[in-house]
Amino acid sequence: MHRYSILLGFAVLVLLKGLSFPAFEIGLASFPVLMLAALRYDVAVVVLFGYVLATDTDLRPTTRGDVVAILAGGVVSFTVATALWSVGQEMTSATLSGLMASLVPIMTAAFSWILLPEDRLTGVGIAGLGVGFLGALIIMLPSGGLQFGPGVTGKVLMFVGVAATALAGVLIRWARPTLPAASQTAWAMLVGAVLLHLGSFTMGRPLRT
Numbered sequence: 001m002h003r004y005s006i007l008l009g010f011a012v013l014v015l016l017k018g019l020s021f022p023a024f025e026i027g028l029a030s031f032p033v034l035m036l037a038a039l040r041y042d043v044a045v046v047v048l049f050g051y052v053l054a055t056d057t058d059l060r061p062t063t064r065g066d067v068v069a070i071l072a073g074g075v076v077s078f079t080v081a082t083a084l085w086s087v088g089q090e091m092t093s094a095t096l097s098g099l100m101a102s103l104v105p106i107m108t109a110a111f112s113w114i115l116l117p118e119d120r121l122t123g124v125g126i127a128g129l130g131v132g133f134l135g136a137l138i139i140m141l142p143s144g145g146l147q148f149g150p151g152v153t154g155k156v157l158m159f160v161g162v163a164a165t166a167l168a169g170v171l172i173r174w175a176r177p178t179l180p181a182a183s184q185t186a187w188a189m190l191v192g193a194v195l196l197h198l199g200s201f202t203m204g205r206p207l208r209t
Helices: 001-029 033-054 065-093 094-101 106-115 123-140 148-175 181-201
Strands: none
Touching: 001 181, 033 065, 065 094, 065 148, 065 181, 106 123, 106 148, 106 181
């Protein structure tokens, strides 16, 4: 029964993640890109902190690893990666953004090779990693030749966003935090939301009509 609960939870997570890309594209019609990204995290922060407080989960970071993990998630993933990915999607499409998301495990394996020797791939895994990168190049390169228009720029931004997402995940594992995952994610999303709001305010773009 427990196994089926895990599978159901994973299926729901995949469904929600897949729906997030077209939903974000719809939201871009009314909100500036960074503000929309920040508003998503505002909602997530309220939900996560509510869950942590309701379940009496430990909320206070106590070790350097906790702080590193929160900053890695909040700055690298929820700010840098989200900003690059969101701007890139604005220049391309939700479909391409979803395809780019599938590259996160590939980039994670690459960063793990450097920072987490115990998680290094075997020869077969390295071969699979190479095939994945080849697929990424095919997706990114335009069929009509290399012309640096908005489409190509958007693809590059999303690819860098993929790399930042993967790096953040590896840094969090490398930091070995003691804080529960829900609390750690809540703090990281709070950091990301604040920084994205600051970025949106700095850009000074009003709501779209």
